[in-house]
Amino acid sequence: MSLEISSIRNFSIIAHIDHGKSTLADRMLEYTGTLAKREMRNQVLDNMDLERERGITIKAQAVRMEYRGFHLNLIDTPGHVDFSYEVSRSLTACEGALLLVDASQGIEAQTMANAHLAFAADLEIIPVVNKIDLSQAQVERTVEEVIRVFGFKREEIILASGKTGQGVEDILEAIITRVPAPKSETNLLRALVFDSRYDPFRGVIAFIRLFDGELKPGMHVTMLGTGGDFEVQETGYLKPAQTPSKGFSAGEVGYLIAGVRDVRHCRVGDTITSLSSPATKPLAGYRPAKPVVFCGFYPIQGEDYESLRDAVSKLQLNDAAFFYEPETSEALGFGFRCGFLGLLHLEIVQERLEREFGLNVIATSPSVVYRLFLKNGSTLLIDSPTKLPPYGDILSFEEPYCHLTVFVPSEYVGAAMDLAISRRAVFKRMEYLDATHATLEFTIPFAKIIAEFHDQLKAVSRGYASMDYEVAGYIPAKLSRLDILLNQEPVDALSVIIHTDEAQSYGRSLALKLKEAIPRQNFAIPIQAAVGGKVVARETVPALRKDVLAKCYGGDVTRKRKLLEKQKEGKKRMKRIGHVDVPQEAFLSVLRMGT
Amino acid sequence: MISLYIHIPFCTTKCRYCDFISWTGQEDYFDTYLDRLLQELEENSDLCSSGISTVYLGGGTPTIFGPHRLQHLLSRISLLPGISFGRTEVTIEANPSTLDKETLEVLADSLVTRISLGAQSFTSSFLSLLGRSHSPKEICSAFSACRQLGIFDINIDLMFALPGQTLAEWKYDLSSCIDLFPDHISLYNLEVTEGTPLWNVYHHKEEPADCIPPLPDNEVEAEMYEYAINTLLAHGYRQYEISNFSLPGKECRHNLTYWTCGEYLGIGTAAHSYIRGKRWSNPPTLSGYLAGISPVEEESSPEKESLFLGLRLLCGVEKEKFSRYEKTITSLTKRGLITETEARIHLTRKGLFFANEVFREFV
Numbered sequence: 001m002s003l004e005i006s007s008i009r010n011f012s013i014i015a016h017i018d019h020g021k022s023t024l025a026d027r028m029l030e031y032t033g034t035l036a037k038r039e040m041r042n043q044v045l046d047n048m049d050l051e052r053e054r055g056i057t058i059k060a061q062a063v064r065m066e067y068r069g070f071h072l073n074l075i076d077t078p079g080h081v082d083f084s085y086e087v088s089r090s091l092t093a094c095e096g097a098l099l100l101v102d103a104s105q106g107i108e109a110q111t112m113a114n115a116h117l118a119f120a121a122d123l124e125i126i127p128v129v130n131k132i133d134l135s136q137a138q139v140e141r142t143v144e145e146v147i148r149v150f151g152f153k154r155e156e157i158i159l160a161s162g163k164t165g166q167g168v169e170d171i172l173e174a175i176i177t178r179v180p181a182p183k184s185e186t187n188l189l190r191a192l193v194f195d196s197r198y199d200p201f202r203g204v205i206a207f208i209r210l211f212d213g214e215l216k217p218g219m220h221v222t223m224l225g226t227g228g229d230f231e232v233q234e235t236g237y238l239k240p241a242q243t244p245s246k247g248f249s250a251g252e253v254g255y256l257i258a259g260v261r262d263v264r265h266c267r268v269g270d271t272i273t274s275l276s277s278p279a280t281k282p283l284a285g286y287r288p289a290k291p292v293v294f295c296g297f298y299p300i301q302g303e304d305y306e307s308l309r310d311a312v313s314k315l316q317l318n319d320a321a322f323f324y325e326p327e328t329s330e331a332l333g334f335g336f337r338c339g340f341l342g343l344l345h346l347e348i349v350q351e352r353l354e355r356e357f358g359l360n361v362i363a364t365s366p367s368v369v370y371r372l373f374l375k376n377g378s379t380l381l382i383d384s385p386t387k388l389p390p391y392g393d394i395l396s397f398e399e400p401y402c403h404l405t406v407f408v409p410s411e412y413v414g415a416a417m418d419l420a421i422s423r424r425a426v427f428k429r430m431e432y433l434d435a436t437h438a439t440l441e442f443t444i445p446f447a448k449i450i451a452e453f454h455d456q457l458k459a460v461s462r463g464y465a466s467m468d469y470e471v472a473g474y475i476p477a478k479l480s481r482l483d484i485l486l487n488q489e490p491v492d493a494l495s496v497i498i499h500t501d502e503a504q505s506y507g508r509s510l511a512l513k514l515k516e517a518i519p520r521q522n523f524a525i526p527i528q529a530a531v532g533g534k535v536v537a538r539e540t541v542p543a544l545r546k547d548v549l550a551k552c553y554g555g556d557v558t559r560k561r562k563l564l565e566k567q568k569e570g571k572k573r574m575k576r577i578g579h580v581d582v583p584q585e586a587f588l589s590v591l592r593m594g595t
Numbered sequence: 596m597i598s599l600y601i602h603i604p605f606c607t608t609k610c611r612y613c614d615f616i617s618w619t620g621q622e623d624y625f626d627t628y629l630d631r632l633l634q635e636l637e638e639n640s641d642l643c644s645s646g647i648s649t650v651y652l653g654g655g656t657p658t659i660f661g662p663h664r665l666q667h668l669l670s671r672i673s674l675l676p677g678i679s680f681g682r683t684e685v686t687i688e689a690n691p692s693t694l695d696k697e698t699l700e701v702l703a704d705s706l707v708t709r710i711s712l713g714a715q716s717f718t719s720s721f722l723s724l725l726g727r728s729h730s731p732k733e734i735c736s737a738f739s740a741c742r743q744l745g746i747f748d749i750n751i752d753l754m755f756a757l758p759g760q761t762l763a764e765w766k767y768d769l770s771s772c773i774d775l776f777p778d779h780i781s782l783y784n785l786e787v788t789e790g791t792p793l794w795n796v797y798h799h800k801e802e803p804a805d806c807i808p809p810l811p812d813n814e815v816e817a818e819m820y821e822y823a824i825n826t827l828l829a830h831g832y833r834q835y836e837i838s839n840f841s842l843p844g845k846e847c848r849h850n851l852t853y854w855t856c857g858e859y860l861g862i863g864t865a866a867h868s869y870i871r872g873k874r875w876s877n878p879p880t881l882s883g884y885l886a887g888i889s890p891v892e893e894e895s896s897p898e899k900e901s902l903f904l905g906l907r908l909l910c911g912v913e914k915e916k917f918s919r920y921e922k923t924i925t926s927l928t929k930r931g932l933i934t935e936t937e938a939r940i941h942l943t944r945k946g947l948f949f950a951n952e953v954f955r956e957f958v
Contacts, residue, residue, distance in 0.1 A: 548837060
């Protein structure tokens with residue numbers, strides 16, 4: 001069963017979103033006969049419906065191909081900035097990477113970011129200019145760009161089309177000849193978990209790269225990070241369907257089932273070793289994925305709480321980076337405080353709750369993690385406005401900031417710059433890659449990025465600008481908590497932490513939005529926005545003076561009764577805050593505003 | 596005894612706020628429709644056998660039907676059990692512009708005892724805004740023509756809270772109406788219902804042909820209603836229902852049937868019936884009705900309905916009907932929305948303005 005290590009090649013494809021990674025992978029599967037054409041669903045690698053629809057890869061996957069006596073393992077990587085951690089650990093499992101650049105788009109922010117990760121991981125990089133079949137492809141210009149930006153030689157660059165299959169053979173040849181075979185340092189078992197998935201019948205399915213030693217069903221293994229004793233039940237390859245094998249030898253990539261019931265016992269990045277003769281040195285690369293964006297999820301219908309709890313716990317089984325804990329809001333009832341890698345991650349989880357579990361949830365305003373210094377000398381990390389201590393106890397605030405790189409065609413440099421500056425970014429430097437493209441570097445409060453910065457950047461650049469960011473640390477900030485009071489009572493779900501000098505204008509627009517969304521009631525309802533106990537904006541919903549159906553005759557009885565019943569139902573669904581009935585839509589309309 | 600409603604679903608023009616079942620330009624079907632009405636009456640003769648207490652011809656615009664068809668229909672109705680010429684309340688709705696001399700004479704010599712004029716407003720700008728086909732002058736001349744023939748009780752339908760209407764403009768409309776001194780006045784605030792042209796204008800689905808100003812604020816609407824109640828009471832009218840006022844003894848008995856959950860048979864397109872605890876409605880399309888498609892039964896909740904319908908009347912509902920609602924009654928009383936006499940519970944003046952809040956407690 002032992003495989004000749006010199007016949008193995010492990011590689012990834014790295015690219016900006018939409019540069020054709022999945023389609024090219026499909027052609028490689030086809031060309032190597034891993035899948036017959038009729039078996040192909042478009043883009044085999046993107047497994048989740050959501051991934052296929054959004055055209056992005058969220059979870060890494062690994063596929064094994066046989067080609068001219070070589071065993072090629074393609075380890076897919078996510079293409080979005082939120083998931084850069086997942087990219088880096090996938091790269092750790094490889095010796096080489098295809099760097100894909102769309103001939104019609106050229107180099108973009110994620111091309112740069114992922115290429116840097118690959119260089120840092122010391123991988124052999126094969127540059128590929130893709131989509132050369134497109135009429136708007138600018139092949140020569142893109143080739144020039146790749147040469148200039150990354151310093152490749154012209155002859156190293158392969159021209160390809162995932163659509164027509166052109167260049168696929170050249171790519172496969174390059175993988176065999178240019179990507180080095182894996183090397184093994186010791187005979188003690190060491191395998192890197194680079195992804196995992198939860199299967200309700202079999203437990204955790206871990207995707208692993210064996211660096212040293214051998215792994216066979218029946219062996220007892222443990223995790224260098226989290227410990228435990230697990231008996232290997234099955235090993236195998238993805239071709240791309242799960243195909244059991246007799247075991248793995250050094251250098252191989254595949255899946256492992258060992259009766260692990262909880263993904264937290266088989267963390268991505270951890271090292272698997274033998275229980276009887278364990279290795280001592282873990283493989284590099286273990287870094288727990290840390291949620292950086294938080295928000296509350298509340299069921300729109302209170303009775304869905306149990307289903308929501310069930311759903312978030314199931315999602316976490318598959319997604320070690322997703323965090324949740326129970327949270328109670330006076331306004332919204334029982335729900336969960338959830339943590340994410342970024343805003344896209346948040347949206348994806350929310351969408352999965354809706355699609356896969358049929359749950360409608362209200363997401364409260366996303367928040368970053370603030371650092372507070374208290375007068376008693378202690379430090380506090382806060383991911384929700386409701387967790388803020390009284391103002392009198394706070395000495396100072398710090399907020400997380402990012403290094404932001406914006407990659408933009410030169411005609412949109414001004415627009416991108418204006419947008420960033422308006423979001424409190426501090427300009428660091430600008431570099432022209434060629435006559436038409438520039439990269440801009442900033443530092444910017446992370447809170448400003450999660451408030452739909454990416455969408456706005458796309459908007460001001462007609463979709464051409466792209467961005468990458470990295471949370472870099474904390475900087476002092478003048479922050480305040482903005483509270484909304486309805487009929488004198490604070491509504492916890494609407495509180496936000498905000499820059500002090502932006503609080504007033506935000507409070508004003510929030511109060512106005514609420515005024516439009518809250519129906520008149522029997523009494524006038526004051527809506528106030530308050531910062532640190534001082535009211536900075538006020539609106540009033542006037543009292544309802546008349547609520548009566550004018551007409552009701554013989555033909556109206558059933559209809560009018562149903563109307564009254566519906567109104568009664570609607571009233572029941574409203575949240576009552578300070579004697580004010582607030583419809584869900586009111587919450588939704590303000591929570592959608594962003595800070 | 597049951598009440599009889601006959602629906603005539605035709606109009607010359609469709610008003611912009613109208614959400615009733617009615618069509619324009621269907622003159623070719625008038626004869627067929629009349630035949631089908633008579634046939635339906637025949638088919639339901641056993642339901643009528645207990646006797647007819649009141650008759651109401653509504654629409655649409657029943658008077659569009661023309662003198663001959665009306666005569667034919669009314670003479671057929673006069674043969675129904677319990678009908679007593681001149682004693683049985685028989686109402687017909689009329690649009691002031693369709694009430695020509697010949698039609699009026701036929702009605703005067705028929706079973707009809709009561710005429711309901713769809714005036715809506717006495718201000719020409721509002722009438723055209725609403726898409727009404729008549730002028731203020733035509734209301735007055737139709738009214739005096741009825742009076743001259745001397746035999747009708749007359750109701751006037753009036754609307755308030757019209758687009759852009761001020762309190763002063765409403766006062767003018769109301770006093771113009773009172774000047775005629777009708778026996779009965781029905782007052783409705785304009786309700787903009789989904790699907791009507793007016794709704795489409797307000798919800799930006801349709802470009803208005805003329806500029807339609809916004810609806811008056813809820814506060815102004817309340818002031819208009821309050822003003823109307825006070826003024827009508829001062830002129831000798833009695834408010835007997837949320838939207839209905841009459842001189843003493845001139846209440847509409849047919850409509851009282853609805854609010855007291857009495858039995859009624861409805862014939863014609865989309866007409867509703869309520870007999871022996873069951874509700875049903877006729878097909879809402881002309882073709883469906885003419886083809887004789889059977890009525891559809893509607894669910895009914897007699898208890899709920901008797902409470903919210905009964906409370907529309909200012910005399911209210913017998914106390915014993917609320918035995919299950921002791922707590923609700925206490926809380927509504929505390930909030931000043933209802934009050935009780937020895938035997939009955941009824942809305943207070945404040946309750947008239949928030950009647951839906953009271954009704955919602957009982958559905």
